[in-house]
Amino acid sequence: MKHQDLTSKMTLEEKAAILSGKTVWQTMEIPRLQIPAIFCSDGPHGLRRQAGEGDHLGLNASLPATCFPTAATIANSWNTELGEKLGSALGEEAAAQKVDVLLGPGLNIKRSPLCGRNFEYFSEDPYLAGKMAASYVRGIQSQGVYACPKHFAVNSQELRRMAMDSVLDERTLREIYLTGFEIAIKEGKAKAIMSSYNEVNGTYANENPHLLLDILRKEWGFEGIVVTDWGASNDHAKGVACRSNLEMPAPGLDSARELLEAVESKKLSMDELDQCVDDLLEAILELSVQKRGAEFDQKKHHEIAREAAEESIVLLKNEKQVLPLKAGTKVALIGDFAFEPRYQGAGSSMVNPTRLETMENEIMHYDLQLAGKCRGYRRTGENDTALEQEALHVASQSDVILYCFGLDELSESEGLDRAHMKIPQNQIDLLEKLFQCGKPVIGILSAGSATEMTWEKNLTAIVHGYLGGQASASAMLNVLTGRVNPSGHLNETYPLDYEDTPAYHYFPSEERTAQYREGIYVGYRYYDTAKKPVRYPFGYGLSYTTFAFSDLKEEENGISVKVTNTGDTDGAAVVQMYVSLPKARVFRPEKELKGFTKVFLKVGESRTVSIAFDDKTFRYWNNKTGGWEIEEGEYLVAVGENCEAIHETMTVHRAGSTVEIPDVYQKEMLPSYYNADIQNVTDSEFAKLLGHEIPSGKWSGSLNKNDAICQLYYAKSPIARLIYRILTSMKNKSEAKGKPDLNILFIYNMPFRGIAKMTAGAVSRDMVDGMVTAVNGHFFRGLGQIIKGYFVNAKANKAYEKKLEQTGAEK
Structure with missing residues (x-):
């Protein structure tokens, strides 16, 4: 151990306490030993450091920061030098805002186009994803800030993400879902990594010895810190035994007491506890001496964001070389996204940009004649005849139509998977009417992941900007007018239909189990091998x-x-x-x-x-x-x-x-895999691939602490079912407005155990047990457990705090 002199001076209570966060974003400090806190912040494509009280999903405002293009966008650049440059800018802004650990980049594989968080991930291919992630990591860490690739591992869906088991064979795990992380660790030298919410083959990722010890620590030689995703800790003692160093966000002192109990019962050894503390101390001491608080050049970083967007724009179609537009071309600018751009995804990665360009404003700086501009459609999906008629009138006055369209905010968000791959129908209806005008229509597409494109015949050209960050408008106009020659290439396959995708029958999950029956045939690996047209x-x-x-x-x-x-x-x-x-x-x-x-x-x-x-x-x-x-x-x-x-x-x-x-591995035993006919793999064949029986993901008749709150619909308690109906109604109303309530979604998919990990110590494990008892039909018994647990928890917290204070005073 590197800091045995320091750990030997720490009390058992201090060791247990420091391994959990003090606030939503800060670690615990030990003043008497001059061990400071370090600060974490979301930041896969821009910093989200909240100025006031922190919350995981971003209800409270964050400080202004450069909103760079998302990972899914930058992966289209296929340029690791660009990734490193962008990472360096991210690290510089983190240092300026006194952030020590930047939570990113996102590195999960795009198993299915429907994952709501695909905009935050690089690719369907682990090699491309890993190389781009490693470049980000090098750039971020060049500024004295830790990068924290996430979410380790096999985290491919948002639905019930905290109460879901990813079931897959070892080869698929290694070749597809871990290779990107391996590259980020070995080549990028990442100093932190975030464990994911889900189970992997029956064991939660944050307490999975195969992932965290066998592979991450021993095989890859990782010496940094493992940070849980916010609320991802299940059994804190098991996590610490696997060298998971920091339980976030702020579970309170009940988590520290959990470690004390584990040491006393020999469930956790002192060596394991000390090793975990030592890892964390190494990070704290290294980060605490770095310079923080210097200003960053907002103008320069805006230009980097533009450069990144330009290099990542993908030209998909260009009939009759309609692009680049000639000087003086008379254009109609149509589409709600021209006025309110889709430039980033929704959720914990949402950035408060230092500046935001729009096509509406930026087009004035180019040698184009603007025949008119209008919104044309409602981004929330409702039909609006008046807007359509205005769009058709503006189109009639032009020589070329620039149509800005794509996926709305509801389609791509943390906490919510997509229901389909389609663009909202009202946007396509307008596109078809614009096509009838008989003029070239240039589609300017905004989306963070693949969509169906049955409508492409109505477009003369398609320019895909993905989610291009705060400078995406000028970047797009530079490409449209030829100031920049597009050089982006797709990081993922665009299938003809969603039904063609390899995981079509297996995504997202059946009850608690997500079966990765498609194996190694993800994305182009499937389409290519199966000779499936795309x-x-x-x-x-x-x-x-x-x-x-x-x-x-x-x-x-x-x-x-x-x-x-x-x-x-x-x-x-x-x-x-x-x-x-x-x-x-x-x-x-x-x-x-x-x-x-x-x-x-x-x-x-x-x-x-x-x-x-x-x-x-x-x-x-x-x-x-x-x-x-x-x-x-x-x-x-x-x-x-x-x-x-x-x-x-x-x-x-x-x-x-x-x-x-x-x-x-014989053709007669695994015919589906040898023929890449993997959309309908039988139970017996999947079991052979796994090497064991397929675990049951069926929900039992009684709920337990690891079942999600959205499962209350079959709780035995009528009060619990009423809570479910109220929560579902709130969820549906927020989605109907076009912008989902992320906190409701988080609660909806959260298991009961998460309540004890996300309430800053107000709720204990015993209180959660009481909640589970109540929803299983024993309301008053459960209520009694909750009430008793509340007072026991409050008393124990005070006693623990007093002991920490006394230790500090004595020393």
Whole structure:
């Protein structure tokens, strides 16, 4: 241990107390030993440091900060240098606002397009996600601030996220859901990581020894701190035993007493407690000597936000080269998003921007004639004939129609998964009427994740800005007018229909269990292998110029390829390297992304770029031997502009390390996985893949502390069912307004145990037990437990506080 001299001076009560937060955002300080508190803040794409009393979901205002594009947007840049630059700006703002740990970036895999938080995650591909996350981490930590990648791990849905078990096989866990985190830890050197709400194969992530000890600490060599997601602690003692160092937000001293009881009963050893305290002290002492409070350059950071948005915009369609717009083009600006932009998602990541651009205002600074501007539709989805007629009139006065549309706030939010992949129908109805005007319609799309695009035939061009942050309007206009040549490429696949997605039958979950039956076939890995047509493939993106690839060669430890700008505009190419093993014995996807680089080329310029092989290029996880291995064979290395547009291929031989193929990995035993026919995997086949029986996720007849409050609808207590109806009504009313009440959603999906972890010590574990007793039909007995628990908890809290004060006075 690094700080044994300090831990030896701490009392047992101080050790137990310091491992939980004091407030929503601050850790506990120990004044007598001059151990200060450190401050955490949300910040995947911009800082959300609240000025007054903190709350997890952002009801109280936060200090102004630069709202950069979301992770899903920046991943479209395929530029790790840009990620590092953005991360450095985030770290600089964190330091300026006296924040020590920035809670981000978000690193979960986009298993399904319907996850409500996909806007906060990089990609469906773990390699791209990991490389981009590592770049953010390097940038943030260059400013003396800890980055905290989240949510570790297999956190792919918002529905009942605190009361849900992710069930998957070890190979899928390793190859898909952990690889991004591995890259962020090993290459980014992240000094903190956030554990997720859910269970992973029956054990909560924050107390999962396989995740936190076997993999994170031992295999990856992580020496930083593990921070729980806010309210994610289930059994605090088990978490500490797994070196989870900081339980947040502010569970109160009942959590500290839980550790004291665990030490006394030998459930938790003193060595385990001391190790956890030592890890946290290392972070506190390192962070407390960093300079904090300096001003940051708001103008410069706004320009970085614009640069990031520009490089991440994806040109999906450009018929007749309608773009870029010629100087003096007479345009109609139509769409509610032109006036009130969708530039970030909703939830704990919501930023109070230092400045916010709109298309309505920014278009005045460009050499375009504005025929008119109007909202055209209601973003909340209601039909409005008057707005439609105004839009059609404005369109009739123009030569080109700029139509700003996309997903509204209700579609993409923490705490709420999407119900479908569609754009609100009233926006599409207006689009179809604009198309009938017979003029080019340029669709300017705003959304944080994939949508169905049956309407694309009504658009001459489609420019996808994702959620581009506070400078997204000028970034978009720079692309539309040709000041910037678009170079973004999709970080995810756009399927033809939601029914085509690999997890269609398995997402989000059946009662408490989310079964990852699709296995390793996530995103393009499925579409490619199953030969399923898509709207836009993974890695897709157009440019105002063209590129040629040639002279693919194998180097000592990688490949090189010549890229030439063959068009008439300077621009940047994204070179993507995919690897496959055509005659593999172990089933695997058709191809997998294993390297990429972005190169800017002037007209006619050629450049030879190199992409290195690394430890992830040829590996697969062998469930039988419990390790990473290479299967011997002739690997196909393919280079292109997206996973379907492959321009150059070559084969490279690799000697194998595999001696034992897993017994179950035979075509006759796992036909669905060898054929990538994984939308209807049977129970018996999934059980074979898991290597054990499928755990039941059925809710029992009685609720327990780990069941979610939304399950009160079948509680035995009529009062509990009434509470459920009231809460559901409040939830539905907030959603009907178009902007969900995030605190209601949080409560709706929270398990009973979370009440004890999210109320700053006002509610104890014993009181939660009383609540569970009450909702299970024993109302008065439960009420008695709650009342008794209240007084016992209050008395115990005072006694603990007094002991801490006396210790301080004595020393």
